[in-house]
Amino acid sequence: MELGLLIFVLVLALGFIGNLIRVREKIHHSPLIQTKPDSFQRKNEVFYEICFCLWWLQLFLYSLAPTFILDLFPSIYSAFFIFDPIGYVALYAGLILFVTSIISLGDSWRIGIDNEEPGPLVMKGLYKHIRHPIYTGVFLMLLGSLLILPNIVSLFLSLCCGLGVLLEAHFEEQFLLSRYKFRYEEYMKTTGRFLPKKLF
Numbered sequence: 089m090e091l092g093l094l095i096f097v098l099v100l101a102l103g104f105i106g107n108l109i110r111v112r113e114k115i116h117h118s119p120l121i122q123t124k125p126d127s128f129q130r131k132n133e134v135f136y137e138i139c140f141c142l143w144w145l146q147l148f149l150y151s152l153a154p155t156f157i158l159d160l161f162p163s164i165y166s167a168f169f170i171f172d173p174i175g176y177v178a179l180y181a182g183l184i185l186f187v188t189s190i191i192s193l194g195d196s197w198r199i200g201i202d203n204e205e206p207g208p209l210v211m212k213g214l215y216k217h218i219r220h221p222i223y224t225g226v227f228l229m230l231l232g233s234l235l236i237l238p239n240i241v242s243l244f245l246s247l248c249c250g251l252g253v254l255l256e257a258h259f260e261e262q263f264l265l266s267r268y269k270f271r272y273e274e275y276m277k278t279t280g281r282f283l284p285k286k287l288f
Contacts, residue, residue: 093236094151096179097144100186100229107190107197114195115207121200129259133200136252143233143245150237161239175235182228189214189221201263209268211275217284219261219275223253224282257281 111119123130150157190197192214196207214221230246261281264272279285 090151090154090236092176093147093179096183097148097151100183101144103187103190111195111197115205117205119198119202121198121202123200123203129201132252132255132259136249136256137199139245139248139252143230143242143249146241146245147233147237157237158239161241163238164240164243165238171235171238175232177232178228178235179232182225182230182232184225185214185228186222186225189225192221201260203263206263206267209264209271209275215279217279217286219279219281220257223257226253227282 108119123133146157192212193210194207196210198206218224227250230249234242234246261272261276265276268275
C-alpha cells in the first residue's frame, strides 16, 4: 500500500465533494455547470471530467495495490530513486495550490462556465498574480502522478487532462472578456495565465 498516495487521493476527493456541497448550499444550485450540449466547449468539459475521474481512479487503485497495477501496466521508463519523492512534493504542492485557489474563489467556484450566475470576479489571493491557479495546481498534480506512476495509462490520462485544462482556460477567458470587458483586459495585463507574470 502507498499510504502517501492514498492520503492524497482521499483528501482530494473529500475536499472536492465537500466544496461542491458548500457552494451548492450558498448559491442554491449546482456549481457543476453544463453548457450547450452540442457545443465544442461542452464536449471538452465532458472529456476532461472523464479523464480526471479515470486519473483519480488509477491513482486510488495504485495506492491500494501498487504491485497489481505495475504488473498490469508496466513502467514506461526506469525511474530514478529521486523521482518518487519529487513526485510526492509536486503532488502535494499541487494539492495545496488547488485547495488554496478554491478557497480564494469562495462562492464564485464553478466547474464549467456559469453564464447565468457566475458570481463576482475574483482578483484577490493567488488570483492577484495568476488567472488560473487551480489549473496550475492541477498541472503540478499531473506531473507528480507521472513521476510516481510512470506507466502508459498515467501518461495518456495526464496528457488528456492537461489538454482539457488548457482548452477550458481558453474558454473561461473568452467568457470573462465578454462579461467584464475592459476590467478583465486590464487584469490580464498584470497577471500570467498559469504562472505569475513577474517571473518572466
